[in-house]
Amino acid sequence: MTTDSERYQARKAQFDGMLTIYGRKPVLEALQNDALAIHKLHIADSNKPAAIIEQIRSLAEQRQIEVQYLSRDALARISKNKKQDQGVAADLILERYTTLDKLLSQGTLAKANMLRLLAIDGVNNPQNLGMIIRSAAAGNIDYLIIPRQGCAQIESLVIKASAGTVFKCPIVRCERIEEAINAAKQHDITVSILDANGDYSAFEAPEKPRLLILGNETSGLSTASKNAADETLFIPMQNGVESLNVAVTAALLAYLPQLSKRP
Structure with a gap:
């Protein structure tokens, strides 16, 4: 039986190996790289319509990646760089x-x-x-x-x-x-x-x-x-x-x- 402690340790291990990237082009390029495992995509709900945003959404859907829509400030807390994240961030799972x-x-x-x-x-x-x-x-x-x-x-x-x-x-x-x-x-x-x-x-x-x-x-x-x-x-x-x-x-x-x- 898995204990709460074991669940916590497994979750912590996953986040220890996670890198959050931000910016529309870096996120798009990561999505285009099938060798990269992507845990979650974060998109600000205040983003105005743009072709690159649609590309990002489409690729995430094709790869069955979870997409989280959130406020601009909430996204900034994830990216830790509100000035440069362009309303998009992604969590990558990296083995190394x-x-x-x-x-x-x-x-x-x-x-x-x-x-x-x-x-x-x-x-x-x-x-x-x-x-x-x-x-x-x-x-x-x-x-x-x-x-x-x-x-x-x-x-x-x-x-x-x-x-x-x-x-x-x-x-x-x-x-x-x-x-x-x-x-x-x-x-x-x-x-x-x-x-x-x-x-x-x-x-x-x-x-x-x-x-x-x-x-x-x-x-x-x-x-x-x-x-x-x-x-x-x-x-x-x-x-x-x-x-x-x-x-x-x-x-x-x-x-x-x-x-x-x-x-």
Whole structure:
């Protein structure tokens, strides 16, 4: 017999793996992708007649997706972005999208041998976040940790910049970067940051479980990340270049240790 607790846990697990997207074009493109499981479609009842809205409704009907009509304010509470949701949102069920709490409860961090985590700390440019997601999905990253506070949210610009890989990337959400740091410390995972005067080159870093943290495009890492670092790495640069775009840096880190083993 299923208990209330079991029902609650099953429902919570479903929502932990759910990503809400908004905006007419992103929602339409998601509906057009049969590989994406869509839990529910939300449409504001105040939307004026438009061809794209009819397309969205028609595709939802064809795919037998539940459609919820609600007030503009109620939709904004779901999308969390009233200015840009265009009166439409959709809940996607993603197998590789989860929360840090769920990861911890499953013992994933304790079980893994050579876990490679990449976290962002204050990266608020949507295009950079999208490109970081793309690199993490393509490269040697087990989980990409995206805190809700201080970072760009996953919306249309991010989805576009990721070239759709946001639906494939193993993304972990938490509220603050400190939560990811604490989880790493509790599981003997080395916290690594980048600095021009780092301890050693990222290409020569010994292989071990590692949480790599990348900071804001302009202001860099938060004090919390700097203080928590177990080691600092640097990327060798030529011709007087002092730094790289955060998305470019993420791409390089995503392919460690393969780059370290280059002939």
